[in-house]
Amino acid sequence: MTAYYLILAGVILAMAFHGLMTRANLLRKLMALNIFTSAVFLFLVALARMAEPLDPIPHAMVLTGIVVTVSTTAVGLVLLLKLYRRTGSLTLQSADDD
Amino acid sequence: MADWIPVVIIFGPLLAAVLVFTQTVRGVTATLVTGGILLIGLVALGGEVSGQGPWLTWQPGGWPVPLGLRWQADFFSVAMLAMTFLVAVSGGLFAIGFLPAAMPSAARHFWTLWLFTWAAMNSLLLAADLFNIYVGLELMALAAVGLISLTRETEALQAAMRYFLVTLFGSMLYLLGVALLYGQYGMLDQAALAAVIEHGLANGVAAVLMTLGLLVKTALFPVHFWLPSAHGKAPVPVSALLSAVVVAVCFFVMYRLWSGLFFVFLAERPAMVLGAIGLASILWGGMQALRQQRLKMIVAYSTIAQFGYVMLVFPVFVADGAAFLAWHGTAMMVLAHGLAKASLFFAAGCLSIAHGHDRIRELTGGGGRLGWVWLAFALAAASIVGLPPSGGFVGKWWLLQAAVLGEAWFWVVVMVLAALLTGSYMYRGLEAAWRPAPPVEAVRPVPAIMVAVTLFCAVGSVAMGFLAVPLEGFLGRTFQPLPIAGG
Numbered sequence: 257m258t259a260y261y262l263i264l265a266g267v268i269l270a271m272a273f274h275g276l277m278t279r280a281n282l283l284r285k286l287m288a289l290n291i292f293t294s295a296v297f298l299f300l301v302a303l304a305r306m307a308e309p310l311d312p313i314p315h316a317m318v319l320t321g322i323v324v325t326v327s328t329t330a331v332g333l334v335l336l337l338k339l340y341r342r343t344g345s346l347t348l349q350s351a352d353d354d
Numbered sequence: 355m356a357d358w359i360p361v362v363i364i365f366g367p368l369l370a371a372v373l374v375f376t377q378t379v380r381g382v383t384a385t386l387v388t389g390g391i392l393l394i395g396l397v398a399l400g401g402e403v404s405g406q407g408p409w410l411t412w413q414p415g416g417w418p419v420p421l422g423l424r425w426q427a428d429f430f431s432v433a434m435l436a437m438t439f440l441v442a443v444s445g446g447l448f449a450i451g452f453l454p455a456a457m458p459s460a461a462r463h464f465w466t467l468w469l470f471t472w473a474a475m476n477s478l479l480l481a482a483d484l485f486n487i488y489v490g491l492e493l494m495a496l497a498a499v500g501l502i503s504l505t506r507e508t509e510a511l512q513a514a515m516r517y518f519l520v521t522l523f524g525s526m527l528y529l530l531g532v533a534l535l536y537g538q539y540g541m542l543d544q545a546a547l548a549a550v551i552e553h554g555l556a557n558g559v560a561a562v563l564m565t566l567g568l569l570v571k572t573a574l575f576p577v578h579f580w581l582p583s584a585h586g587k588a589p590v591p592v593s594a595l596l597s598a599v600v601v602a603v604c605f606f607v608m609y610r611l612w613s614g615l616f617f618v619f620l621a622e623r624p625a626m627v628l629g630a631i632g633l634a635s636i637l638w639g640g641m642q643a644l645r646q647q648r649l650k651m652i653v654a655y656s657t658i659a660q661f662g663y664v665m666l667v668f669p670v671f672v673a674d675g676a677a678f679l680a681w682h683g684t685a686m687m688v689l690a691h692g693l694a695k696a697s698l699f700f701a702a703g704c705l706s707i708a709h710g711h712d713r714i715r716e717l718t719g720g721g722g723r724l725g726w727v728w729l730a731f732a733l734a735a736a737s738i739v740g741l742p743p744s745g746g747f748v749g750k751w752w753l754l755q756a757a758v759l760g761e762a763w764f765w766v767v768v769m770v771l772a773a774l775l776t777g778s779y780m781y782r783g784l785e786a787a788w789r790p791a792p793p794v795e796a797v798r799p800v801p802a803i804m805v806a807v808t809l810f811c812a813v814g815s816v817a818m819g820f821l822a823v824p825l826e827g828f829l830g831r832t833f834q835p836l837p838i839a840g841g
Contacts, residue, residue: 269530276523282515289522296530303537311540313421314533317485321529324492328522331496335503335518339511348512 261302268295280347282339286332293325356402360412360425362395363435364477367442371469374462381465385446388469392439400432404828411482419543424482426545429828430685434479434606437692440814441598442472444807445591448700451801452590455707460504464589467504470497471595475603484532484542487607488525491571495521498600501592502584513583520580521571528567534560548615561616565628568611571604574665575634578658582642585654590703593650594696597657602688605661609684612668622672629669633768635662640775644782649712650702652783653695656738656776660691663750663772666765670753673760682829683753686822690737690745690815697734697811701727704800704808717786724797726805728787730812735780737815740773745818 272295275288297318304314340346370384403410412425427435446468453461474494481487495518503514532542534556541547551557566577573581581601585593612620639659646652667684671677704727706712737744740751750769757766818825 276519282519285519289519289526292523292526296526296533299530300533300536303533306537307540313540313542314536317536320485320489324489328492328496328518331499332515332518332522335499335511335515338503338506339508339515342508342511348516 258302258305261298261305265295265299265302268292268298282336282346282348286329286336289332290325290329293321297321356398357412357414359395359399359402360427360480361414363392363399364473364480366391366395366473367469367476368473371466371473374469375466381462381468382446382450385443385465385469388472389439389443389446396432396436396439399427399435403427403429403432419546420541423486424543424545425480426482427480430606431479433685433689433825433828434602435476437689438472438475438479438599438603440811441595441692441696442468444696444700444811445595448594448703448804448807449591451804452703452707455801457505457589460506460589463500464504467497467500468591468595471501471600475599478603478607482544484535484544484547486542488529488532491525491528491604491607492522494600494603495525495571498592498596501595502588504589504592505587507587509583510587513580513587516580517584520577524567524570524577526567527563527570531560531563531567534563544610544615548617551615551618553618558619561611561619561624564611565608565616568604568608569631572601572608572661573658574631574661575638575658578635578638581658582651582654585657586648586651590650590699590706593654594699597654597699598692598696601657601661602692605664605688609667613681620668620672625668625672629666629765632662632665632668635659635665636768636772636775637662640772640779643779644775646779647713647715649705649714649717649783650699652714652779653698653702656698656779657695659772659776660687660695660738663769664688664691666757666769667753669765670757670760670762673757673762673765676756676759679752679756679759682826683749683751683756685829686745686749686752686818686825688749690749690818693811693815693818694734694737694744694746697730697808697815698738700804700808700811701731701734704804707804708797708800710798714783714786718789722797723800723802723805726809727800728784730805730808731787732784733809733812733816735784737812737818739776739780743819744816745821746815748819748822 268291272288272292276285279285300314300318304311366388370388373379374381374384408428410427413422415422453464471494474490474497478487478490481490499514499518502517503511535547536542538556539547539550570577585597588596636659639655639662643652643655646655664684664687667680670680702712705717708724709717737746740746754766754769
């Protein structure tokens with residue numbers, strides 16, 4: 257049964273990776289990054305369920321990870337807002353190397 | 355063992371950062387006081403490591419290893435902590451002159467983020483637990499993103515956003531690798547894992563994912579693209595910290611993984627791949643540096659090339675000539691590069707304040723106080739290129755010797771070509787200084803403290819060459835198997 261969760265985590269990972277690489281819109285990229293993170297967490301929690309007896313450490317790791325992700329998302333959104341107010345666009349120009 | 359040492363080294367800057375942000379503590383004062391306290395900690399740590407080494411290990415709170423986190427230090431950790439200390443304090447002193455001149459409004463947040471980055475780097479240099487490293491990487495990334503975006507210019511914001519996306523993606527790859535390892539063994543401690551890890555598909559994938567995550571953060575080809583804009587557009591002290599230490603700390607974590615946890619995988623083929631990544635970074639970074647019109651961008655691109663050079667340690671190591679010499683060379687290169695790179699960015703910052711820009715063509719005339727700046731630039735460039743007797747020379751010489759002894763002729767040729775390429779782009783930066791200045795150009799004064807700090811770091815990176823013998827004595831103990839993770 258838990259194998260399905262592992263497979264699900266893999267599918268979500270692939271979708272999030274696709275979104276992160278192909279979307280130009282920064283909000284979509286940020287969301288893809290969040291979904292990628294969630295898939296990693298799902299993977300960890302599924303691993304915890306498979307262990308015998310139940311393993312509490314992955315839960316502690318995921319909780320810490322969620323706190324970290326909340327902070328990173330906040331920073332990402334602030335950056336996004338500042339960029340939007342300044343340029344009026346939600347995409348990044350390609351890196352110029354002058 | 356003195357339990358207070360790692361606590362002071364990690365929590366000193368962390369506490370100072372919180373105080374600067376929440377209380378009315380002046381950032382400069384907090385940074386310098388933290389520096390003083392950390393100096394005591396570092397000296398004590400150096401004494402303990404040389405007395406009781408090669409490895410010191412701590413278990414905060416007394417929790418045994420499978421559950422508790424562990425800190426560890428050997429002489430390479432101490433040397434990296436010392437380099438971080440020097441760059442963080444010099445950058446702070448440089449900022450005293452730089453912030454009022456360049457970005458007065460952002461001063462308070464600068465110090466908070468500066469101290470947070472420092473704490474994160476110290477924590478990464480001491481961490482033995484894979485998940486602890488993940489948290490350290492995230493803290494360092496967030497603080498660095500904040501530092502890059504401080505100027506609030508559009509280009510800086512874009513660079514910060516690009517760095518943010520790339521570096522967080524790198525962290526996630528790393529965490530995925532950690533999860534795979536945890537699924538196999540139910541452990542997170544590097545030493546405990548290293549004792550039981552063996553060849554296998556899941557472990558191999560974990561090694562690839564974690565290495566890829568760290569390669570992204572070290573900005574090596576082909577995942578280097580974020581570095582030039584991030585390091586080029588950031589405020590000068592920030593560029594120095596990012597290029598000299600942050601990237602080096604990411605490399606350090608990778609070195610730790612491959613010399614401990616993944617050592618069983620360090621065979622010919624993976625090492626060749628890592629070396630090829632290094633070679634591509636040398637070529638790409640060097641070619642781009644040759645094309646740049648701005649001094650700061652040359653220095654930024656040279657970071658990619660120099661860390662490409664450092665990556666050559668892996669193929670040279672498996673060539674099995676003199677493995678110790680290869681590690682020594684790498685350690686020396688990373689340390690000397692740190693001080694030299696900080697000095698180069700500081701010099702570029704002094705010049706851009708004096709001239710109002712950093713376009714190489716128009717940076718002519720190196721008289722007066724600017725003469726000292728150019729002298730520092732030349733010394734630091736000599737160390738990066740690897741001219742004797744600088745620290746950079748010693749590092750590259752050791753690595754080259756190891757390659758010759760291992761008869762890795764291909765990599766010997768690569769190293770010689772890399773040195774020529776480095777020489778060419780550094781010369782391009784310097785050339786303007788000895789052209790006479792047009793008489794009318796008005797040069798704005800540069801605060802003396804900035805010039806002094808620039809010169810200090812440059813002299814340090816050269817002087818490291820004279821410390822080669824004692825350093826080798828200490829590093830001789832470095833490449834030991836990881837400490838036993840006992841309870």
